[in-house]
Amino acid sequence: MSKLLDGIMEALLPPRCVFCRRTLRKGESGMCASCAASLPRRAAPREPGREAVEAFIAPLEFTGDVRDAVNRYKFEGATASAGVFAGILASCIEGCCAGEYDIISWVPVSKERLKERGFDQSQLIAMAAALDLGTVAVDTLQRVKNGKPQFGMGAAERYVNVQGAFAAADGELIAGKRVLLIDDIYTTGYTFMSCAAALRAAGARSVLCAAFAGPARRGRAE
Numbered sequence: 001m002s003k004l005l006d007g008i009m010e011a012l013l014p015p016r017c018v019f020c021r022r023t024l025r026k027g028e029s030g031m032c033a034s035c036a037a038s039l040p041r042r043a044a045p046r047e048p049g050r051e052a053v054e055a056f057i058a059p060l061e062f063t064g065d066v067r068d069a070v071n072r073y074k075f076e077g078a079t080a081s082a083g084v085f086a087g088i089l090a091s092c093i094e095g096c097c098a099g100e101y102d103i104i105s106w107v108p109v110s111k112e113r114l115k116e117r118g119f120d121q122s123q124l125i126a127m128a129a130a131l132d133l134g135t136v137a138v139d140t141l142q143r144v145k146n147g148k149p150q151f152g153m154g155a156a157e158r159y160v161n162v163q164g165a166f167a168a169a170d171g172e173l174i175a176g177k178r179v180l181l182i183d184d185i186y187t188t189g190y191t192f193m194s195c196a197a198a199l200r201a202a203g204a205r206s207v208l209c210a211a212f213a214g215p216a217r218r219g220r221a222e
């Protein structure tokens, strides 16, 4: 079935949980009560940063239904999920770094990826999360070289792949500011580190990095 037809069918059918796909009951919105109670929440949503990153923040582990939901969002265009992801991320941000940032921004996808996907998955989450937090997300970064998709790459290879991949788009906006940078997921943290380095080079005072889902095991980002 085409993506358009999929979208029409989706709109006609009763709303389903973005995680387990079960039909939602009355009073449930976005996710079912059972997923809300059993999502793989990280024991330590805030972890110490590395290099230019002040701290890594993620409410959930990138595993099981969370991983499936993120993949449907990114690769099957389930864009309605962005609001649900953003709500979970926003309450985590409120709980662990409220008052520690001046502006919210996001890790941009490449122009090629944007063209093929039709939307920037991190921008959607950042914009919705910022609204939940009573502010707006602003554009601060651009990709200056297209990193390859990182799936299947080893850690060292990933670092090389994203080093120098980003540049700050607007130095005036960033200078002296504490930036909260949002992405959909992080695994090694190297993409965040590369973005944070570009923001710090453009004068940002500090960079906090927050993603909807992070590494499944507890501990520092590797």
Ligand SMILES: [Zn+2]
Residues within 6 Å of the ligand: 017, 018, 019, 020, 021, 022, 031, 032, 033, 034, 035, 036
């Ligand atoms: Zn569910």
